[in-house]
Structure formats: C-alpha cells, structure tokens
Amino acid sequence: MLIKKLFKMSAIAATLLSLAACSTADKSELGETSASPTQADNALTQGAGDVGSFYGDESTHPMQVGNQTYYFDFDKSFVRDEDKPSLQVQAHYLINHPQAKILITGNTDERGSREYNIALGRRRALSVQQFLIANGVSASQILTVSYGAEKPVAFGHSEADYAKNRHADLQYQTPVITDKM
Numbered sequence: 148m149l150i151k152k153l154f155k156m157s158a159i160a161a162t163l164l165s166l167a168a169c170s171t172a173d174k175s176e177l178g179e180t181s182a183s184p185t186q187a188d189n190a191l192t193q194g195a196g197d198v199g200s201f202y203g204d205e206s207t208h209p210m211q212v213g214n215q216t217y218y219f220d221f222d223k224s225f226v227r228d229e230d231k232p233s234l235q236v237q238a239h240y241l242i243n244h245p246q247a248k249i250l251i252t253g254n255t256d257e258r259g260s261r262e263y264n265i266a267l268g269r270r271r272a273l274s275v276q277q278f279l280i281a282n283g284v285s286a287s288q289i290l291t292v293s294y295g296a297e298k299p300v301a302f303g304h305s306e307a308d309y310a311k312n313r314h315a316d317l318q319y320q321t322p323v324i325t326d327k328m
Contacts, residue, residue, distance in 0.1 A: 210232060210233050210236045211236070212236060212237060212240040213319065214316070214317060214318045214319060215233060215237065215316070215317045216314050216315070216316050216317075217230045217233075217234070217275060217314060217315050217316075217317065218230075218310065218311075218313060218314045219271055219313045219314065219315070220313070221256075221309070221313065222267070224267060224270035224271045224273075224274045225274055226274050226275060226278050231278070234275065234278050234279060234282070235282055237249075237279065237317060238278075238279050238282035238283060238284050241279065241284045241285075241288055242282075242283045242284060245285065245288065247288060247319060248288050248289075248290070248319070248320040249288060249289055249290070249317055249318060249319055249320060250290045250291075250292065250316075250317075250318045250320055251272045251275050251276055251289060251290070251291045251292075251315055251316070251317050251318075252268075252272060252291075252292050252293070252294055252298075252315065252316045252318070253267070253268030253269055253270070253271035253272030253273075253291070253292070253293040253294065253295075253315050254268055254271070254293075254294050254295070254296070254298060254299075254300075254312060254313065254314050254315065254316070255267050255268050255271075255295050255296050255312065255313055256296060256299075256308075256309035256310075256312040256313050257296045257299065257304075257309075257312070258296075258309065259296075261295060261296070264295035264296045265293050265294075265295040266293070267293075267295070268293030268294055268295045268296075268315075269291070269293035271293075271313075271314075271315045272291035272292065272293055272315050273291060274315070275315045275317060276289050276291050290320075296312070299312045300312060300314075
C-alpha cells in the first residue's frame with residue numbers, strides 16, 4: 148500500500164518536473180516578471196494569479212483568478228450580468244490549466260423549506276457551472292454541491308442579511324492524491 152502511494156507521488160513529481168522543464172521561453176520576452184516556485188504552486192492549487200496577460204492592463208480590469216462569490220436575487224438562480232466578466236476570467240484560467248479543479252457551492256437564505264432551499268442552492272451552483280462549461284471549461288474540472296440555508300454568512304433577519312446568504316461560492320481545490328486500488 149505504501150509502495151503504491153510512493154510510486155504515485157513519484158510519478159506525479161516526475162510529470163511536474165518534466166512540464167516545468169518544457170518551458171523554454173524567456174520571461175522577459177513575454178513581458179512577465181519572474182515568479183517564485185511558491186507563487187506558481189499557489190496559482191495551481193489555490194487559483195491565485197493575475198490576468199494581466201489576458202486583459203492587458205490590470206488597472207482597467209482588476210479581476211483576478213481565485214475563489215469568488217457570486218450573488219443571486221431572491222428566488223432566482225441565473226448568473227447576473229455583472230458577474231459574467233469575472234466568470235469569463237475564471238473560465239479562461241481553467242481552460243489554460245486543465246489540472247485545476249473547482250468546487251461550486253450553492254447557498255440560500257433561510258426563507259423556504261429545507262428541501263426547497265437545497266434545490267435552489269443546487270440550481271445556483273449548476274447555473275455557474277453551466278456558464279463555465281458554455282465558455283469552454285471541461286465538466287470534469289467542476290464539482291457542485293448545495294448547502295441550501297445550512298451555511299449562512301450573515302445571521303440577521305434583514306433583507307441585507309438575506310442578500311448576503313444568496314450566493315454561489317467558486318473555490319479552487321488543492322489536488323488530492325487518492326489510492327483507488
């Protein structure tokens with residue numbers, strides 16, 4: 148069992164090293180600054196990084212790749228127009244990093260039955276997933292789950308509190324090595 152795990156970890160390490168060795172372009176030619184290996188690792192496992200090369204000048208498009216929250220109107224599950232540019236940035240990153248995986252969690256406010264809220268949270272997560280897939284992301288990179296009203300971020304009973312709880316969270320996942328044998 149231990150030998151299988153060590154073999155898998157060695158194979159993954161060898162693959163990563165060979166991919167890193169394949170990069171021969173001079174970063175100064177690409178207009179990039181050098182990044183430390185830690186920053187590169189964080190970009191792969193946490194989705195961190197800028198999209199300056201995608202949009203050009205980051206000061207005019209300050210969106211970044213990484214964990215995001217997308218809000219929804221009461222009893223709605225469609226992606227808002229103002230969230231589409233951010234989702235397109237996430238899609239661009241995921242397309243160019245097929246090893247990256249995300250979890251999309253759907254959430255609701257406390258109004259409605261438990262069953263209704265689980266279903267609405269699921270529709271919200273699937274709405275974000277479908278937008279990403281429609282923009283070229285592989286379905287195998289996306290996992291969805293609905294928490295309904297089970298994980299509120301605001302605990303009051305005002306409309307402002309309810310609005311904070313109506314969201315879908317997009318979270319980049321750290322790769323997990325599992326022994327399926």
